[in-house]
Amino acid sequence: GQQLNQSPQSMFIQEGEDVSMNCTSSSIFNTWLWYKQDPGEGPVLLIALYKAGELTSNGRLTAQFGITRKDSFLNISASIPSDVGIYFCAGTPGAGGTSYGKLTFGQGTILTVHP
Amino acid sequence: KAGVTQTPRYLIKTRGQQVTLSCSPISGHRSVSWYQQTPGQGLQFLFEYFSETQRNKGNFPGRFSGRQFSNSRSEMNVSTLELGDSALYLCASSLLSASSYNEQFFGPGTRLTVL
Numbered sequence: 001g002q003q004l005n006q007s008p009q010s011m012f013i014q015e016g017e018d019v020s021m022n023c024t025s026s027s028i029f030n031t032w033l034w035y036k037q038d039p040g041e042g043p044v045l046l047i048a049l050y051k052a053g054e055l056t057s058n059g060r061l062t063a064q065f066g067i068t069r070k071d072s073f074l075n076i077s078a079s080i081p082s083d084v085g086i087y088f089c090a091g092t093p094g095a096g097g098t099s100y101g102k103l104t105f106g107q108g109t110i111l112t113v114h115p
Numbered sequence: 116k117a118g119v120t121q122t123p124r125y126l127i128k129t130r131g132q133q134v135t136l137s138c139s140p141i142s143g144h145r146s147v148s149w150y151q152q153t154p155g156q157g158l159q160f161l162f163e164y165f166s167e168t169q170r171n172k173g174n175f176p177g178r179f180s181g182r183q184f185s186n187s188r189s190e191m192n193v194s195t196l197e198l199g200d201s202a203l204y205l206c207a208s209s210l211l212s213a214s215s216y217n218e219q220f221f222g223p224g225t226r227l228t229v230l
Contacts, residue, residue, distance in 0.1 A: 031217040042119070042205050042221035043158075050217075088158065092217045100171035101148040101163025101209065103219060108157065 006089050006106030013079055014114050021109045022073040023089030031092040032065050032072035033103065038085045046087075047074070079113050086110050116142060119208050119222035127228045133194040136225045140187050140208030147189040148219060149181060152203040161204075164189055165211075193227075201229045 006023045013019060023032070031050055035043035047058050049065035049072060056063055062075045072091070076083055089106040092099035120139045128134050140147050149161040160173040164183035181191040187208075193200055203226050207219035 033218065035221075040223075040226075042207075042223050045218060045220060048215060048218050090158075099217065101146050101165070101219070102160045102171050102173070103148070103150075103158075103207075103217070104160075105158040 004089055004091065004104055004106040006109055008109060009107065010110040010112070012112045012114065015079060015081060017079055019076040019079055019083070019111060020073060021087060021089075022071060023091075023106045024071040025091070025093070026070070027093055028069040029072075029091040029093050030069070031099075032063070033090045034061075034063050034072075034074045035088045035090060036085045037088065037108075043088055076111075079111075081113050081115055084111055084113050119206055119220055121204075121206050121222040121225050123225060124223065125226045125228075127230060128196050129230050130196055130198060132196050133192060134196060134227060135190055135192045136204055136206075136227075138189045138191075138206030138208075138222060140189070140206075141210075141220055144208035144210050144220070145187050146209040146211050147183060147187065148207045148209070149189070149191050150205045150207065151175070152205055152224070153201075158205070161191065196229045198229050201227060203227075 047063040054065040090103040148163040
């Protein structure tokens with residue numbers, strides 16, 4: 001089935017550093033979403049992207065929809081301890097139309113921030 | 116506005132039993148999707164319901180089923196439980212608006228342990 005390759009698998013950084021993670025697919029996606037999940041909780045939507053080349057920010061977070069429609073990246077600037085968690089990319093494959101509620105998820109990036 | 120709620124939060128069952136999980140979507144959201152999350156397989160799509168109809172189904176055996184009620188609340192059922200069914204089951208709802216068609220908002224999940 002459809003797979004998203006998310007990297008890196010884990011990151012250990014110092015508070016204040018910037019973070020970058022990305023997601024790639026072998027086929028076209030028409031939506032890219034980025035989620036954060038804390039232990040014992042469900043994923044929380046951070047950013048949604050709908051157009052190739054789109055660059056969207058949410059506070060210290062910035063995400064981009066790749067122009068090939070096969071990749072996306074998420075940047076976190078000036079990391080703080082509460083950024084700790086697992087970050088997932090997700091998307092809906094295809095050049096158009098609806099996925100009828102099905103999101104395909106990456107494997108996740110585990111972020112650890114040292115104070 | 117209240118978020119997605121799921122009950123129960125934790126459940127322990129034994130092999131061969133069946134279980135029913137409940138999900139109440141965000142008010143006004145008519146699409147409900149279910150996912151299974153495990154350390155080995157990550158987040159995998161189970162099925163999606165809209166207006167009491169299952170529109171999409173993932174690659175899971177027939178032991179996994181669901182339904183949606185007229186108030187958009189949804190339930191999923193797993194019959195003849197197996198050890199491998201131990202997982203976090205997540206429900207997500209979506210407004211399906213023109214500007215945010217594929218955005219899904221997740222509940223906290225139900226942690227199912229099969230002994």
